[in-house]
Amino acid sequence: MAPPKKTKAMGLDYEQQRQENIKRNRERIASILHQKSQLASLLSPPKANKNPINKRTKKPNPPLTTLRRSLRSRGLPPPDSTSTSTRTSPSFPRVPTGQFSFTDAFVDSGSYRPLVETTCWAGERTELRNIKKEVDLSLDARVELRLKKENVRKVVGERIMVVSFLPVLSRSIVISGNKQGYLGIWDADRNREDGEGVSDGLFKFFPHRSPVSGISVHPSSVRKVKSFDERAGKIIYEWELHEQRVNTIDFHPENSNLIATSSSDNFVRIWDLRCIDKDKPKSIREVSHNRAVHSAYFSPTGNSIVSTSLDDTVRIQSGPQFEYSSIIVHNNQTGRWLSKFRAIWGWNDSYMFIGNMQRAVDVISIEDNITTPLRSEYMTNIPCVFATHPYKEGHLACAGGGKLYLWTKM
DNA sequence: GTAGCTCTTAGTCGT
DNA sequence: ACGACTCCAGAGCTAC
Numbered sequence: 027m028a029p030p031k032k033t034k035a036m037g038l039d040y041e042q043q044r045q046e047n048i049k050r051n052r053e054r055i056a057s058i059l060h061q062k063s064q065l066a067s068l069l070s071p072p073k074a075n076k077n078p079i080n081k082r083t084k085k086p087n088p089p090l091t092t093l094r095r096s097l098r099s100r101g102l103p104p105p106d107s108t109s110t111s112t113r114t115s116p117s118f119p120r121v122p123t124g125q126f127s128f129t130d131a132f133v134d135s136g137s138y139r140p141l142v143e144t145t146c147w148a149g150e151r152t153e154l155r156n157i158k159k160e161v162d163l164s165l166d167a168r169v170e171l172r173l174k175k176e177n178v179r180k181v182v183g184e185r186i187m188v189v190s191f192l193p194v195l196s197r198s199i200v201i202s203g204n205k206q207g208y209l210g211i212w213d214a215d216r217n218r219e220d221g222e223g224v225s226d227g228l229f230k231f232f233p234h235r236s237p238v239s240g241i242s243v244h245p246s247s248v249r250k251v252k253s254f255d256e257r258a259g260k261i262i263y264e265w266e267l268h269e270q271r272v273n274t275i276d277f278h279p280e281n282s283n284l285i286a287t288s289s290s291d292n293f294v295r296i297w298d299l300r301c302i303d304k305d306k307p308k309s310i311r312e313v314s315h316n317r318a319v320h321s322a323y324f325s326p327t328g329n330s331i332v333s334t335s336l337d338d339t340v341r342i343q344s345g346p347q348f349e350y351s352s353i354i355v356h357n358n359q360t361g362r363w364l365s366k367f368r369a370i371w372g373w374n375d376s377y378m379f380i381g382n383m384q385r386a387v388d389v390i391s392i393e394d395n396i397t398t399p400l401r402s403e404y405m406t407n408i409p410c411v412f413a414t415h416p417y418k419e420g421h422l423a424c425a426g427g428g429k430l431y432l433w434t435k436m
Numbered sequence: 437g438t439a440g441c442t443c444t445t446a447g448t449c450g451t
Numbered sequence: 452a453c454g455a456c457t458c459c460a461g462a463g464c465t466a467c
Contacts, residue, residue, distance in 0.1 A: 184457095185447070205459090237459080290461085318462075336462075361445025362460055383445095408446070427447050 131233040133208075138229045144213060145192060145199065165419055167377055168389045170436050173402035177432040181210030181228055186425035187365060189413045190241040198415060200423045200430055201251070203238025209251075214432050265307050267295060274321045274368070278328045286331050288322035294333045294341075296348055311348045313341060320358075321368035325375040330392070332378055334358060334369045340380065340390060354395050357383055364426075365410040373419045381409045387424060387433065405431060 132138050182204040192199040198214040209231040216227035243251055268289035278284035283299045295309035302308075313322075316337035324331055330344040335358065342352040358367045360383070369380040375392065382388045385408050386399035407426025415421035420435025 183448080359444070360460095362443090363446045363457070364460095366460085 131209075131231040132229070133232045134228075134230050138231075140216065141199075141211060141213060141229045144197065144216065145194065165373065165435065167372055167379075167420075167422075168391070168398040168400070171387075171389075171400055171420060171422060171433040172436050173400075173404050173431055173433050175404050177214060177434065178404045179212050179214070179228060179430050179432075180428055181212050181430050182206070182208045182230065182428045184208075185363075185365070185427050186210075186411060186430070187237050187239060188241055189411050189423050189425045189430065190243065191413050191415045191421070191423060193243055193416045195417045198418065198421050198423075198432055198434075200413070200432065201241050201243075202425055202430055203234075203241055204428060205237045206232075207234030207236055207238060208232050209238065209241075210430070212430055265302055265304065267297065267302075267307055267309075268293065270318075273319065274323070276323045278324050279326060280328045284324075284328075286322045286324060288319040288333055290318040292317060292319060292335070292337075294319050294322040294331070294343075296331070296343075311343070313343055313348075313351065315339065315341065320366040321370075323369070323371060325371050326373065327375050330375055332369045332371065334367055334380065336366070340369050340378070342392060352392075352395065354390055354397065356380060356388065356390070356397065359383075360408075360410065364408060367410065368412075370412050370414065373414060379412050379414075379422060379424075381412075381424075381426075383408055385409075385426075387412075387422070400433065402431075407431075 184205040186202045186204045188203045190201050200212045202210045211229045213227045268291045270291040272289050274288045276286045286296050292315045294313040296311040315335035319335045322333040333341045340354045340356045344350050367381045369378045378390045380388045386401045389398045409424035409426045411425050413423045422433040
Protein backbone atom coordinates (compact mmCIF):
# COMPACT_ATOMS: atom_id res chain seq x y z
CA MET A 27 0.00 0.00 0.00
CA ALA A 28 1.30 3.40 -0.94
CA PRO A 29 2.23 5.74 1.91
CA PRO A 30 0.61 9.16 1.88
CA LYS A 31 2.75 11.85 0.35
CA LYS A 32 4.56 13.96 2.87
CA THR A 33 3.61 17.62 2.82
CA LYS A 34 4.58 20.30 5.26
CA ALA A 35 1.12 21.83 5.27
CA MET A 36 -1.08 19.11 6.73
CA GLY A 37 -4.35 20.63 5.52
CA LEU A 38 -7.85 19.22 5.52
CA ASP A 39 -7.49 17.86 1.97
CA TYR A 40 -4.46 15.91 2.97
CA GLU A 41 -6.19 14.50 6.07
CA GLN A 42 -9.23 13.50 4.02
CA GLN A 43 -7.00 11.87 1.44
CA ARG A 44 -5.13 10.03 4.20
CA GLN A 45 -8.32 8.75 5.79
CA GLU A 46 -9.56 7.55 2.42
CA ASN A 47 -6.28 5.77 1.80
CA ILE A 48 -6.49 4.09 5.19
CA LYS A 49 -10.07 3.06 4.56
CA ARG A 50 -9.26 1.68 1.11
CA ASN A 51 -6.23 -0.22 2.41
CA ARG A 52 -8.25 -1.71 5.25
CA GLU A 53 -10.86 -2.95 2.81
CA ARG A 54 -8.18 -4.58 0.67
CA ILE A 55 -6.55 -6.22 3.68
CA ALA A 56 -9.90 -7.44 4.97
CA SER A 57 -10.61 -8.95 1.59
CA ILE A 58 -7.24 -10.73 1.44
CA LEU A 59 -7.58 -12.01 5.01
CA HIS A 60 -11.05 -13.24 4.30
CA GLN A 61 -9.81 -15.19 1.28
CA LYS A 62 -7.05 -16.64 3.45
CA SER A 63 -9.42 -17.75 6.20
CA GLN A 64 -11.80 -19.22 3.64
CA LEU A 65 -8.96 -21.22 2.12
CA ALA A 66 -7.82 -22.46 5.52
CA SER A 67 -11.26 -23.71 6.41
CA LEU A 68 -11.70 -25.28 2.99
CA LEU A 69 -8.38 -27.01 2.76
CA SER A 70 -7.93 -28.29 6.30
CA PRO A 71 -10.67 -30.85 6.80
CA PRO A 72 -10.33 -33.80 4.43
CA LYS A 73 -13.16 -36.23 3.89
CA ALA A 74 -13.74 -38.05 7.16
CA ASN A 75 -13.69 -41.56 5.68
CA LYS A 76 -10.30 -40.93 4.08
CA ASN A 77 -8.70 -39.56 7.19
CA PRO A 78 -6.99 -42.18 9.36
CA ILE A 79 -7.32 -39.82 12.30
CA ASN A 80 -11.04 -40.22 12.35
CA LYS A 81 -11.26 -43.96 12.00
CA ARG A 82 -12.39 -44.79 15.50
CA THR A 83 -16.01 -43.97 15.12
CA LYS A 84 -17.47 -46.75 17.29
CA LYS A 85 -16.30 -45.24 20.54
CA PRO A 86 -19.07 -43.94 22.73
CA ASN A 87 -17.46 -40.51 22.90
CA PRO A 88 -19.37 -37.67 21.28
CA PRO A 89 -18.51 -37.44 17.56
CA LEU A 90 -15.62 -35.14 16.82
CA THR A 91 -15.42 -32.78 13.93
CA THR A 92 -12.16 -32.90 12.00
CA LEU A 93 -11.67 -29.19 12.55
CA ARG A 94 -12.15 -28.32 16.18
CA ARG A 95 -14.10 -25.18 16.80
CA SER A 96 -15.76 -23.65 19.80
CA LEU A 97 -19.36 -24.60 20.47
CA ARG A 98 -20.33 -20.99 20.18
CA SER A 99 -18.80 -20.65 16.73
CA ARG A 100 -20.72 -23.74 15.66
CA GLY A 101 -23.94 -22.21 16.86
CA LEU A 102 -24.33 -24.86 19.56
CA PRO A 103 -25.40 -24.27 23.14
CA PRO A 104 -22.77 -24.33 25.90
CA PRO A 105 -22.16 -27.68 27.60
CA ASP A 106 -24.31 -28.41 30.61
CA SER A 107 -22.58 -27.35 33.79
CA THR A 108 -23.30 -30.73 35.37
CA SER A 109 -21.53 -32.59 32.58
CA THR A 110 -18.17 -30.86 32.86
CA SER A 111 -15.19 -33.14 32.91
CA THR A 112 -13.48 -34.17 36.12
CA ARG A 113 -10.52 -31.89 35.50
CA THR A 114 -12.77 -28.86 35.51
CA SER A 115 -12.41 -27.18 38.86
CA PRO A 116 -15.36 -25.54 40.63
CA SER A 117 -13.74 -22.17 39.95
CA PHE A 118 -13.68 -22.72 36.19
CA PRO A 119 -15.00 -19.45 34.79
CA ARG A 120 -18.33 -19.32 33.12
CA VAL A 121 -18.10 -19.00 29.34
CA PRO A 122 -20.27 -16.23 28.00
CA THR A 123 -22.92 -17.41 25.58
CA GLY A 124 -24.54 -15.97 22.49
CA GLN A 125 -23.25 -12.59 21.45
CA PHE A 126 -20.88 -11.17 24.03
CA SER A 127 -18.34 -8.42 24.41
CA PHE A 128 -14.69 -8.68 25.29
CA THR A 129 -15.64 -7.53 28.78
CA ASP A 130 -17.81 -10.63 29.24
CA ALA A 131 -14.87 -12.86 28.35
CA PHE A 132 -12.46 -11.05 30.68
CA VAL A 133 -11.79 -13.42 33.57
CA ASP A 134 -9.37 -11.50 35.79
CA SER A 135 -10.48 -9.26 38.59
CA GLY A 136 -10.00 -5.57 37.91
CA SER A 137 -10.07 -4.08 34.45
CA TYR A 138 -8.39 -4.58 31.11
CA ARG A 139 -8.61 -0.86 30.46
CA PRO A 140 -4.79 -0.41 30.71
CA LEU A 141 -4.45 -2.82 27.81
CA VAL A 142 -6.98 -0.89 25.72
CA GLU A 143 -5.26 2.40 26.43
CA THR A 144 -1.86 0.99 25.58
CA THR A 145 -2.95 -0.61 22.34
CA CYS A 146 -4.90 2.50 21.31
CA TRP A 147 -1.99 4.79 21.88
CA ALA A 148 0.74 2.53 20.57
CA GLY A 149 -1.40 1.19 17.73
CA GLU A 150 -2.22 4.63 16.42
CA ARG A 151 1.41 5.63 16.53
CA THR A 152 2.30 2.51 14.57
CA GLU A 153 -0.41 3.21 12.04
CA LEU A 154 0.52 6.85 11.59
CA ARG A 155 4.17 6.12 11.02
CA ASN A 156 3.42 3.76 8.15
CA ILE A 157 6.09 1.44 9.38
CA LYS A 158 8.52 -0.54 7.34
CA LYS A 159 10.35 -3.29 9.12
CA GLU A 160 13.63 -2.02 10.46
CA VAL A 161 15.68 -5.12 9.90
CA ASP A 162 19.24 -5.06 11.04
CA LEU A 163 21.02 -7.66 8.95
CA SER A 164 23.88 -7.71 11.38
CA LEU A 165 21.85 -9.38 14.14
CA ASP A 166 23.34 -12.73 15.06
CA ALA A 167 20.47 -14.49 16.80
CA ARG A 168 22.79 -17.29 17.91
CA VAL A 169 24.65 -15.09 20.35
CA GLU A 170 22.66 -11.88 20.74
CA LEU A 171 19.35 -13.12 22.11
CA ARG A 172 18.90 -13.30 25.86
CA LEU A 173 16.13 -14.44 28.14
CA LYS A 174 15.78 -12.22 31.18
CA LYS A 175 14.12 -13.42 34.36
CA GLU A 176 11.39 -10.77 34.14
CA ASN A 177 10.54 -11.87 30.60
CA VAL A 178 9.11 -15.21 31.70
CA ARG A 179 5.46 -15.30 32.56
CA LYS A 180 2.97 -17.98 33.40
CA VAL A 181 -0.06 -16.75 31.52
CA VAL A 182 -2.56 -19.61 31.37
CA GLY A 183 -3.16 -22.98 32.98
CA GLU A 184 -2.92 -25.57 30.28
CA ARG A 185 -0.56 -25.71 27.37
CA ILE A 186 -0.35 -22.85 24.91
CA MET A 187 -1.17 -23.83 21.34
CA VAL A 188 -0.41 -20.60 19.53
CA VAL A 189 1.38 -17.29 20.13
CA SER A 190 1.38 -14.04 18.24
CA PHE A 191 2.59 -10.47 18.70
CA LEU A 192 0.29 -7.51 18.48
CA PRO A 193 1.63 -5.50 15.51
CA VAL A 194 2.57 -2.53 17.66
CA LEU A 195 5.83 -0.74 17.04
CA SER A 196 6.85 0.41 20.47
CA ARG A 197 5.86 -2.47 22.73
CA SER A 198 6.05 -6.23 23.05
CA ILE A 199 2.51 -7.42 23.60
CA VAL A 200 2.14 -11.17 23.19
CA ILE A 201 -1.17 -12.95 22.70
CA SER A 202 -1.34 -16.62 23.53
CA GLY A 203 -4.17 -19.08 23.08
CA ASN A 204 -4.28 -22.33 25.01
CA LYS A 205 -5.83 -25.76 24.90
CA GLN A 206 -8.81 -24.82 27.04
CA GLY A 207 -9.76 -21.76 25.01
CA TYR A 208 -8.11 -19.06 27.11
CA LEU A 209 -6.46 -16.01 25.63
CA GLY A 210 -3.60 -14.64 27.69
CA ILE A 211 -2.47 -11.20 26.55
CA TRP A 212 0.83 -10.18 28.09
CA ASP A 213 2.20 -6.67 27.82
CA ALA A 214 5.80 -7.43 28.67
CA ASP A 215 6.70 -3.72 28.81
CA ARG A 216 4.02 -2.99 31.39
CA ASN A 217 5.32 -5.95 33.35
CA ARG A 218 8.67 -4.22 33.56
CA GLU A 219 7.33 -0.71 34.09
CA ASP A 220 5.21 -1.18 37.15
CA GLY A 221 4.61 -4.82 37.92
CA GLU A 222 1.88 -3.83 40.32
CA GLY A 223 -1.87 -3.80 40.71
CA VAL A 224 -4.37 -6.09 39.18
CA SER A 225 -3.02 -6.05 35.66
CA ASP A 226 0.68 -6.66 36.15
CA GLY A 227 0.86 -6.67 32.38
CA LEU A 228 -1.27 -9.79 32.05
CA PHE A 229 -4.85 -9.82 30.82
CA LYS A 230 -6.73 -13.08 30.65
CA PHE A 231 -9.84 -13.79 28.58
CA PHE A 232 -11.91 -16.92 28.13
CA PRO A 233 -13.83 -16.56 24.88
CA HIS A 234 -13.69 -20.20 23.72
CA ARG A 235 -14.37 -23.61 25.18
CA SER A 236 -11.98 -25.48 22.85
CA PRO A 237 -8.33 -25.13 21.90
CA VAL A 238 -7.37 -21.87 20.22
CA SER A 239 -5.95 -22.91 16.88
CA GLY A 240 -5.05 -19.54 15.43
CA ILE A 241 -4.76 -15.85 16.20
CA SER A 242 -4.84 -13.13 13.59
CA VAL A 243 -4.80 -9.42 14.20
CA HIS A 244 -6.04 -6.80 11.82
CA PRO A 245 -2.78 -5.30 10.53
CA SER A 246 -4.03 -1.72 10.58
CA SER A 247 -6.21 -1.87 13.66
CA VAL A 248 -4.58 -3.67 16.54
CA ARG A 249 -7.68 -3.59 18.70
CA LYS A 250 -9.39 -6.20 16.52
CA VAL A 251 -8.19 -9.74 16.88
CA LYS A 252 -9.90 -10.95 13.76
CA SER A 253 -11.20 -9.64 10.49
CA PHE A 254 -14.11 -10.61 8.33
CA ASP A 255 -15.32 -9.18 5.06
CA GLU A 256 -19.07 -9.55 5.18
CA ARG A 257 -19.49 -8.49 1.56
CA ALA A 258 -18.13 -11.77 0.22
CA GLY A 259 -20.39 -14.20 2.04
CA LYS A 260 -19.73 -17.18 -0.17
CA ILE A 261 -17.13 -19.79 -0.93
CA ILE A 262 -15.03 -18.72 -3.87
CA TYR A 263 -12.79 -21.72 -4.43
CA GLU A 264 -12.72 -25.32 -3.28
CA TRP A 265 -9.83 -27.61 -4.11
CA GLU A 266 -8.57 -30.95 -2.90
CA LEU A 267 -4.87 -30.34 -2.78
CA HIS A 268 -3.66 -33.23 -0.61
CA GLU A 269 -4.59 -36.83 0.15
CA GLN A 270 -4.56 -36.23 3.88
CA ARG A 271 -4.89 -33.41 6.35
CA VAL A 272 -3.45 -30.03 5.41
CA ASN A 273 -1.45 -28.73 8.36
CA THR A 274 -0.45 -25.24 7.21
CA ILE A 275 -1.19 -22.80 4.43
CA ASP A 276 1.19 -19.90 3.90
CA PHE A 277 0.96 -17.01 1.47
CA HIS A 278 4.00 -15.66 -0.35
CA PRO A 279 4.86 -12.32 1.32
CA GLU A 280 5.10 -10.43 -1.99
CA ASN A 281 2.88 -12.40 -4.35
CA SER A 282 -0.45 -13.37 -2.82
CA ASN A 283 -1.12 -15.72 -5.75
CA LEU A 284 1.47 -18.13 -4.42
CA ILE A 285 0.72 -20.41 -1.48
CA ALA A 286 2.63 -23.23 0.17
CA THR A 287 0.76 -26.09 1.81
CA SER A 288 2.06 -28.80 4.12
CA SER A 289 0.23 -32.02 4.76
CA SER A 290 0.21 -35.28 6.67
CA ASP A 291 0.47 -37.01 3.28
CA ASN A 292 4.25 -36.26 3.50
CA PHE A 293 4.19 -33.52 0.84
CA VAL A 294 4.84 -29.82 0.67
CA ARG A 295 3.26 -28.27 -2.38
CA ILE A 296 3.55 -24.80 -3.85
CA TRP A 297 0.58 -23.52 -5.81
CA ASP A 298 -0.20 -20.63 -8.10
CA LEU A 299 -3.79 -19.68 -7.28
CA ARG A 300 -4.29 -18.30 -10.79
CA CYS A 301 -3.86 -21.68 -12.42
CA ILE A 302 -5.21 -24.45 -10.22
CA ASP A 303 -7.36 -26.87 -12.15
CA LYS A 304 -10.45 -27.74 -10.14
CA ASP A 305 -10.55 -31.42 -11.08
CA LYS A 306 -6.84 -32.15 -11.17
CA PRO A 307 -4.91 -29.52 -9.23
CA LYS A 308 -1.28 -29.36 -10.33
CA SER A 309 1.23 -27.71 -8.05
CA ILE A 310 4.14 -25.74 -9.43
CA ARG A 311 6.49 -27.54 -7.04
CA GLU A 312 6.25 -30.63 -4.89
CA VAL A 313 8.63 -31.54 -2.08
CA SER A 314 8.52 -35.00 -0.56
CA HIS A 315 9.29 -35.88 3.05
CA ASN A 316 9.38 -39.38 4.53
CA ARG A 317 6.69 -38.67 7.11
CA ALA A 318 3.98 -36.12 7.84
CA VAL A 319 4.90 -32.47 7.25
CA HIS A 320 3.65 -30.13 9.94
CA SER A 321 4.59 -26.78 8.49
CA ALA A 322 5.85 -25.00 5.39
CA TYR A 323 6.53 -21.27 5.55
CA PHE A 324 7.84 -18.73 3.05
CA SER A 325 10.87 -16.74 4.16
CA PRO A 326 10.53 -12.97 4.77
CA THR A 327 11.62 -12.22 1.18
CA GLY A 328 9.65 -15.14 -0.23
CA ASN A 329 12.77 -16.61 -1.85
CA SER A 330 12.84 -19.74 0.30
CA ILE A 331 10.49 -22.13 2.03
CA VAL A 332 11.20 -24.06 5.21
CA SER A 333 9.27 -27.21 6.02
CA THR A 334 9.28 -29.28 9.22
CA SER A 335 8.47 -32.97 9.23
CA LEU A 336 8.12 -35.90 11.60
CA ASP A 337 10.85 -37.58 9.54
CA ASP A 338 13.25 -35.57 11.75
CA THR A 339 14.30 -33.11 9.09
CA VAL A 340 13.93 -29.44 8.40
CA ARG A 341 14.07 -28.81 4.68
CA ILE A 342 14.75 -25.57 2.85
CA GLN A 343 13.69 -25.06 -0.74
CA SER A 344 15.21 -22.12 -2.57
CA GLY A 345 15.98 -20.89 -6.06
CA PRO A 346 13.79 -19.16 -8.67
CA GLN A 347 11.42 -22.15 -8.83
CA PHE A 348 12.22 -23.47 -5.35
CA GLU A 349 14.16 -26.24 -7.06
CA TYR A 350 17.16 -26.35 -4.73
CA SER A 351 16.81 -28.44 -1.63
CA SER A 352 18.76 -28.40 1.58
CA ILE A 353 18.14 -30.83 4.42
CA ILE A 354 18.96 -30.32 8.09
CA VAL A 355 18.54 -33.19 10.54
CA HIS A 356 16.55 -32.15 13.60
CA ASN A 357 14.78 -34.11 16.34
CA ASN A 358 11.08 -33.37 15.86
CA GLN A 359 9.68 -36.19 18.01
CA THR A 360 7.62 -34.30 20.54
CA GLY A 361 5.42 -37.15 21.68
CA ARG A 362 1.83 -36.91 22.68
CA TRP A 363 1.63 -34.01 25.10
CA LEU A 364 3.54 -31.39 23.18
CA SER A 365 2.57 -29.43 20.10
CA LYS A 366 4.43 -30.47 16.97
CA PHE A 367 7.55 -28.45 16.22
CA ARG A 368 7.32 -25.96 13.37
CA ALA A 369 10.39 -24.06 12.20
CA ILE A 370 9.70 -20.36 11.70
CA TRP A 371 11.86 -17.77 9.97
CA GLY A 372 13.76 -15.07 11.81
CA TRP A 373 13.67 -11.45 10.67
CA ASN A 374 15.51 -12.21 7.45
CA ASP A 375 16.20 -15.19 5.22
CA SER A 376 19.38 -16.27 6.94
CA TYR A 377 18.12 -18.17 9.96
CA MET A 378 15.17 -19.94 11.57
CA PHE A 379 13.89 -20.83 15.03
CA ILE A 380 12.55 -24.20 16.15
CA GLY A 381 11.96 -25.97 19.47
CA ASN A 382 14.49 -28.29 21.04
CA MET A 383 13.51 -31.18 23.34
CA GLN A 384 16.28 -30.17 25.76
CA ARG A 385 14.40 -27.01 26.79
CA ALA A 386 16.20 -24.80 24.30
CA VAL A 387 15.48 -22.72 21.22
CA ASP A 388 17.36 -23.96 18.18
CA VAL A 389 18.63 -21.36 15.76
CA ILE A 390 19.32 -22.87 12.36
CA SER A 391 21.65 -20.88 10.15
CA ILE A 392 20.89 -21.17 6.42
CA GLU A 393 24.40 -20.30 5.36
CA ASP A 394 26.14 -23.23 7.00
CA ASN A 395 23.17 -25.40 8.12
CA ILE A 396 24.51 -25.31 11.67
CA THR A 397 22.02 -25.57 14.52
CA THR A 398 22.82 -23.55 17.64
CA PRO A 399 20.73 -24.04 20.78
CA LEU A 400 19.83 -20.98 22.84
CA ARG A 401 19.63 -21.96 26.47
CA SER A 402 18.64 -20.16 29.63
CA GLU A 403 18.31 -21.07 33.27
CA TYR A 404 14.87 -19.46 33.18
CA MET A 405 13.63 -21.75 30.43
CA THR A 406 11.77 -24.46 32.33
CA ASN A 407 9.60 -25.76 29.49
CA ILE A 408 10.19 -27.17 26.04
CA PRO A 409 9.35 -24.30 23.68
CA CYS A 410 6.94 -25.54 21.03
CA VAL A 411 5.34 -22.47 19.47
CA PHE A 412 7.08 -19.29 18.40
CA ALA A 413 6.39 -15.80 17.10
CA THR A 414 8.68 -13.00 15.96
CA HIS A 415 7.82 -9.37 16.64
CA PRO A 416 6.77 -7.82 13.32
CA TYR A 417 8.69 -4.58 13.97
CA LYS A 418 11.16 -5.17 16.78
CA GLU A 419 13.96 -7.33 15.52
CA GLY A 420 15.35 -9.55 18.25
CA HIS A 421 12.07 -9.88 20.12
CA LEU A 422 11.15 -13.54 19.97
CA ALA A 423 8.22 -15.02 21.88
CA CYS A 424 7.93 -18.72 22.56
CA ALA A 425 5.69 -20.85 24.70
CA GLY A 426 5.90 -24.17 26.46
CA GLY A 427 3.18 -25.45 28.74
CA GLY A 428 1.28 -22.43 30.02
CA LYS A 429 4.34 -20.18 30.11
CA LEU A 430 5.44 -17.43 27.76
CA TYR A 431 9.08 -16.52 27.22
CA LEU A 432 10.23 -13.31 25.57
CA TRP A 433 13.78 -13.43 24.24
CA THR A 434 15.25 -10.04 23.48
CA LYS A 435 18.30 -8.57 21.82
CA MET A 436 21.13 -7.86 24.25
C1' DG B 437 -9.50 -50.67 3.15
C1' DT B 438 -10.24 -50.04 7.82
C1' DA B 439 -10.99 -50.87 12.84
C1' DG B 440 -8.49 -50.89 16.71
C1' DC B 441 -4.33 -51.41 19.54
C1' DT B 442 0.35 -49.68 20.99
C1' DC B 443 3.77 -46.46 21.68
C1' DT B 444 5.85 -41.99 22.18
C1' DT B 445 6.04 -37.95 25.85
C1' DA B 446 5.86 -33.08 29.30
C1' DG B 447 3.40 -30.39 32.38
C1' DT B 448 0.08 -29.67 35.98
C1' DC B 449 -2.09 -30.65 40.06
C1' DG B 450 -3.02 -32.97 44.37
C1' DT B 451 -1.19 -35.31 48.27
C1' DA C 452 9.03 -35.07 46.04
C1' DC C 453 6.25 -38.07 43.92
C1' DG C 454 2.56 -40.07 41.41
C1' DA C 455 -1.81 -39.66 38.93
C1' DC C 456 -3.76 -37.72 35.16
C1' DT C 457 -4.15 -35.92 30.45
C1' DC C 458 -7.42 -39.26 26.96
C1' DC C 459 -9.83 -33.99 21.23
C1' DA C 460 -2.05 -36.58 18.69
C1' DG C 461 -0.84 -39.13 15.51
C1' DA C 462 1.98 -42.65 13.27
C1' DG C 463 2.76 -47.47 12.66
C1' DC C 464 1.36 -51.90 12.96
C1' DT C 465 -1.81 -56.11 12.99
C1' DA C 466 -5.93 -58.53 12.12
C1' DC C 467 -9.83 -59.04 9.61
